[in-house]
Structure formats: structure tokens, C-alpha cells
Amino acid sequence: QQQVKQSPQSLIVQKGGISIINCAYENTAFDYFPWYQQFPGKGPALLIAIRPDVSEKKEGRFTISFNKSAKQFSLHIMDSQPGDSATYFCAASRNNQGGKLIFGQGTELSVKP
Amino acid sequence: NAGVMQNPRHLVRRRGQEARLRCSPMKGHSHVYWYRQLPEEGLKFMVYLQKENIIDESGMPKERFSAEFPKEGPSILRIQQVVRGDSAAYFCASSTPGPLYNEQFFGPGTRLTVL
Numbered sequence: 667q668q669q670v671k672q673s674p675q676s677l678i679v680q681k682g683g684i685s686i687i688n689c690a691y692e693n694t695a696f697d698y699f700p701w702y703q704q705f706p707g708k709g710p711a712l713l714i715a716i717r718p719d720v721s722e723k724k725e726g727r728f729t730i731s732f733n734k735s736a737k738q739f740s741l742h743i744m745d746s747q748p749g750d751s752a753t754y755f756c757a758a759s760r761n762n763q764g765g766k767l768i769f770g771q772g773t774e775l776s777v778k779p
Numbered sequence: 780n781a782g783v784m785q786n787p788r789h790l791v792r793r794r795g796q797e798a799r800l801r802c803s804p805m806k807g808h809s810h811v812y813w814y815r816q817l818p819e820e821g822l823k824f825m826v827y828l829q830k831e832n833i834i835d836e837s838g839m840p841k842e843r844f845s846a847e848f849p850k851e852g853p854s855i856l857r858i859q860q861v862v863r864g865d866s867a868a869y870f871c872a873s874s875t876p877g878p879l880y881n882e883q884f885f886g887p888g889t890r891l892t893v894l
Binding site for chain 1 (some may be wrong): 783785814870872883
């Protein structure tokens, strides 16, 4: 199976709060899991990515948690800011498939001041 | 260091016309991917190309769609005889060969509207 399921579809968080977006995958051959941020009218921008040999990766306010046995990974945005309001996509790919990305359905995040 | 460039940014076509979308990858990148984003949906893989070669076209519709990445010049996604269902944002991404080739960087997209 090639599917990546993302939840929630939309999320409202107060400024300073923690935003959490979850993704689940089925294909155990996936070996690269990026998160992209997309603002209206713009292209997706690579935010942070993880490979399955680690369980967590942190870059600034953004953290990916990865649970290989559960086939799940999540994005945590600490100290959420109104400027973080965007649509977030998780994705997965396989090395031996040329790296084509299989995307989740997206989460529209709104951070209220 | 210019990013991925796409043009045009907006394209309007009438049913039955042809649409040509162009993508210039980032400097040093020789892998190009095309994705389509329908309204209120995620991105769907269409095709993966390297210079002069189509590597994976498993996401391309069987008819009317074609893609190329010539030795010189940009990658082209061509849609013949467009229909209203082709209206979408088309994104190109590029990556570098080597251990980081999974890291794909996206262009701003071409928004195609079919009247």
C-alpha cells in the first residue's frame, strides 16, 4: 500500500500553544519522512524530515516524533505563532523508487493571537 | 542561489487547447518531479525525470499528458486537449543526485484554469 493518512484535517491553536499533527503509513519500505509547509498561493516548502533510524528530530520549534513499530510519525510545533498558520503536509518515500513523495491529505493550521 | 522556477504562474486555457508548463530546477539538480494539487486536496505524484529520461511515470494519466526533460532547457509538462478536470495547481520539484536525493525542493507552481 502506498497510502499516507494525515490528521486532523484542520487545527486551531492559541498563540504560544503546541500544534500536533499526526500521520500514519502502511508501507514498511518507506525510509524517508518529510514535512512540508504551504502558504496560500505558494509552493510547499521543506520544513523538517526524518529517517527511520532515529525516533526524534528537532529543529528550532519544530520536532518530528517517529514510531516505527506503530508506523506513525508526528509534527510538533512548540510555541505556535500566527505566522505558522499554513497548511502542513506529511509525506513518505522509498529510496529504491526514485524518491517520489506520497503525501498526506494536509492539515490546515490556524494559530489565533 | 535561485530556487526552482516555474512558468507561467497562471495559465488559462479553453477546453480542447494545449497547456505547456515549464520547470527549471535548482542549480546543480538533475532530478525533476511533477505533482498535481487539485482544489482542497493534497499533492499527487505524476512523473519523475532525469535529463533525457523518464524514470517513473506511474502517476501520469494514460492519455493527453506527457513530460520531458531535455539535455538543454527546462522540463516541460504538456497537457493536450485540456478538460475542466485538468484545472489544478501543478508543482515541479527538483533534487540532487546522491545521498540527499530524497530532499525535494518545490517551485511556486503553475495554476491552470480550464474554461
